[in-house]
Amino acid sequence: MEVVIIRKNILPWTVSFIFLLLWEIIARIVNADYIFPSPIKIVTALWEYRELLFLVHMPYTMSITIIGLLISVILGIFLAVLMDFNEKIENAIYPIIVTSQTIPITALAPLFILWFGYGMTSKIVVCVIITFFPITISVHDGFKNTKKEYIELMVSFGASRWDIFKKLKVMSALPSLFSALKMAIPISIIGAAIGEWLGAQKGLGYFSKRMMTQLNGAGSFAPVVLLSLVTIILVIIVSIIERKVLKHWRSAM
Numbered sequence: 364m365e366v367v368i369i370r371k372n373i374l375p376w377t378v379s380f381i382f383l384l385l386w387e388i389i390a391r392i393v394n395a396d397y398i399f400p401s402p403i404k405i406v407t408a409l410w411e412y413r414e415l416l417f418l419v420h421m422p423y424t425m426s427i428t429i430i431g432l433l434i435s436v437i438l439g440i441f442l443a444v445l446m447d448f449n450e451k452i453e454n455a456i457y458p459i460i461v462t463s464q465t466i467p468i469t470a471l472a473p474l475f476i477l478w479f480g481y482g483m484t485s486k487i488v489v490c491v492i493i494t495f496f497p498i499t500i501s502v503h504d505g506f507k508n509t510k511k512e513y514i515e516l517m518v519s520f521g522a523s524r525w526d527i528f529k530k531l532k533v534m535s536a537l538p539s540l541f542s543a544l545k546m547a548i549p550i551s552i553i554g555a556a557i558g559e560w561l562g563a564q565k566g567l568g569y570f571s572k573r574m575m576t577q578l579n580g581a582g583s584f585a586p587v588v589l590l591s592l593v594t595i596i597l598v599i600i601v602s603i604i605e606r607k608v609l610k611h612w613r614s615a616m
Contacts, residue, residue: 400581405588408581416570416589424567425593427483427555431490435547438491439498440540447506447532448524464496468557476562486558486566494551501543505536541605548601549594556590 383402390401400408409416442460446453472489479485509532517527559568567586574582 395580397578397580400584404581405584408579408585409588412570412582412585416567416586420565420567420570420586421589421593423483423565424552424555424559424590427486427490427558427566428551430483431487431494431554432547432551434487434491435494435498435551436544439495439543440502442495442499443502443506443536444528446503447528453503460496460499463492468493468554469561472558472561475558481562481564486555486563489558490551490554493554494547497546497550498540498543501539501546502536505539506532508539509535537609538605541601541608544601545598545605548597552590552594 387401387403390396390399390404393399396404442456446457468489471492472485475485475488479488513531514527517531522530555566556568556571559566560572563569567590571583571586574580574585
């Protein structure tokens with residue numbers, strides 16, 4: 364078992380190392396740090412700007428991400444439950460939910476900045492609009508995919524609609540919810556960064572844009588790398604929670 368685990372871990376690390384090595388070689392050949400910095404230069408920039416990145420800009424971006432993600436989860440689950448309980452509501456709002464994702468967020472973000480200002484609110488709105496969709500659709504599909512045989516069995520035992528929802532549909536939708544969360548985390552971080560790019564006074568997206576105007580390629584890449592690492596860590600945490608919750612649920616069944 365340990366040998367299998369080691370082999371599984373070796374492959375992604377090996378591929379990552381080869382990718383970074385090729386990147387370093389190509390960057391040295393190109394020799395244009397302002398547009399294509401090497402990984403070593405990016406790591407150096409991370410260390411050079413560590414205080415600004417970790418103490419000023421990262422807390423701001425993560426606050427937007429967490430608040431936006433929480434609102435999206437609450438809104439997404441609420442809409443999914445609403446559509447599951449009433450077919451007329453589903454027919455009315457489902458097209459609107461889908462349509463909301465067809466409008467380019469880069470076209471709406473400047474309007475949100477005009478409406479809500481350059482503060483955190485406008486970035487949270489951007490984050491929520493692009494994040495709630497996968498949560499809503501995934502949880503709704505999780506409710507819909509509940510096996511009819513189980514529903515019919517509970518009905519035959521006299522279970523109410525609320526009992527069926529609470530004891531069967533919620534458990535059936537749990538895997539879909541966790542899958543949606545793993546999709547929503549990187550999307551929410553992208554939404555926060557886009558909002559900061561289009562208008563902000565601080566944040567990792569703002570910092571990257573500021574470094575770009577100074578033709579500092581390594582400085583522009585540094586917050587991007589930091590956002591990627593944070594995304595990976597958050598997705599891993601959600602995956603661990605998912606395994607524990609689903610394992611507990613299956614053992615309870």
